[in-house]
Amino acid sequence: MSSMPPPDVEHAIPGTKEQDFGGGNTREIQHDVPLNPTVSNAPSSIAPPPAPNGGLKAWSQPLAAHLVIINCWGYISSFGFFQSYYTNAFQVEPSAISWIGSVQILLIYLVGTFSGRALDAGYFRVVVSVGFALQVLGVFATSGATAYWQLFLAQGICKGLGDGLVFCPTVALVATYFTTKRSLAIGVMACGGATGGIIFPVIAQQLLPRVGFGWTVRTMGFVILFNALVFLSIARPRLPPRKAGPIVEWSAFKDPAFSLFCCGMFLVLWAVFFAYFYISSFGRDILHVDPSTSLNLLLVLNAIGVPARILCNLVADKLGPVNTLIPAVFAAGILIFGWIGIQALPSLYVFCVIYGFFGGGIQSLFPAACASLTTDLKKMGVRTGMCFSFVSVACLTGPPIAGALIQRDDGGYLYAQIFGGVALLGGTLTLMAAKFVRSREVMARI
DSSP: OOOSOOTTOSSOOTTEEEEOSSSOOEEEEOOOOOOOTTSOSSOSSSOOOOOOOSSHHHHHHHHHHHHHHIIIIIHHHTHHHHHHHHHHHHOOOHHHHHHHHHHHHHHHHHTHHHHHHHHHHTOHHHHHHHHHHHHHHHHHHHHTOOSHHHHIIIIIIIHHHHHHHHHHHHHHHHHHTOSSSHHHHHHHHHHHHHHHHHHHHHHHHHHHHHHHHHHHHHHHHHHHHHHHHHHHHHOOOOSOOOOOSOSSOGGGGGSHHHHHHHHHHHHHHHHTTHHHHHHHHHHHHTSOOOHHHHHHHHHHHHHTHHHHHHHHHHHHHHHOHHHHHHHHHHHHHHHHHHHTTOOSHHHHHHHHHHHHHHHHHHHHHHHHHHHHTOOOGGGHHHHHHHHHHHHHHHHHHHHHHHHHHHHHTTTOSHHHHHHHHHHHHHHHHHHHHHHHHHHHHHHHTO
16 A cells, blocks of 8 residues: 555645545655645645544544434434334335435435534534434424324424434544544444444333333433433534635545545445335234334344444554445345345344444444545535535435335335345445545556
8 A cells, every 4th residue: 555645635734644545554744735636725724733533532522422323323223113113003105104214314414515514614513503403303293293294394304404413513523533543433433323223222112012102202302312412511623613615615526536435325325224224124024023023123233233333443444444345335235135035033133133234334434434535624524514415315215215116026125125235236346446546546646
């Protein structure tokens, strides 16, 4: 691996250490030469102090951000519970129910362009406070919903907007505290998706038969409110505000590697949440397990994501986030194809364990890989938000496409499984192309 600075550098910050696009090597940057010919030589502002890469204050940020991810992705990772309950309680087709969850994911990423830029501009606390308020409002409104359109507005739109306002700024905030240990820090943060994916289904499993749907969901809302208050008491933006600059830096898409990375992740996110949305329904409808067992499948799928996120991101700090992401995506694609042959509950549990590892790894490696594309820390918010917004359409359409394919197959899962496997393998090839293009650019500069 070459020790030259990566060609995706917009302009290097003197005295900081940056991680290569694909490799795990770090180097001290002592110059201010833009290596991307599409970007102006003028620095955007005075260089900030180097990232601490450790210490109590630095590590408290990903630990607090862990709670934010519980609120966002942990709740969404539990959507298998809502998918199964809503289908039975409201007598609505699976594809219609999945639109609720997919709209949530769309808004998480789509709003990132604006909320990420707000971090750069110095409005972090205002934006995330509004986001938390919308999250809590959406959950409590969901608890009282009696019709599909009410669920869609409360859980899909209101909760999704709240998630979008808090997620991207939180990822970007954590990334500004680290350069040499960034993947691990983001992995600690991303574990919240698996933690929440355990907490919320357990709440549902224990309370739903006793107190009903309304108070079960309200309990989830109190958990979200508690996490929000703790985060606001700990989170501290490190960099001075960057008021100037556009919301979207279109010049970034002139970088072929960045564009290919975004396209590859579009394909990956088209399919990676398929199992999280439908594993409970598959167990109930195809293997005819009881509701409690179908919820246990979702718990196993999410629980394995805790060690997966840490281990994958530890490896990413050595090999590079993109180098680690590519085999994880490939393995997930193969596993989705393997799901086609599962006809017994023990085999489905094995699938949940293995897919939960790689699926969880993908979810934590994506923001780490995305952050590795930006070496100007003061633009971390806007560049991360741009990538998130690009892939948001995939998150919107993927689960409903899978639901429509299940309906098309008269309740069978074969068409949806083929769709998921092909999308993940296509994402693997596109990410490999991004890595190849970046490697060629590095070699050309040697």
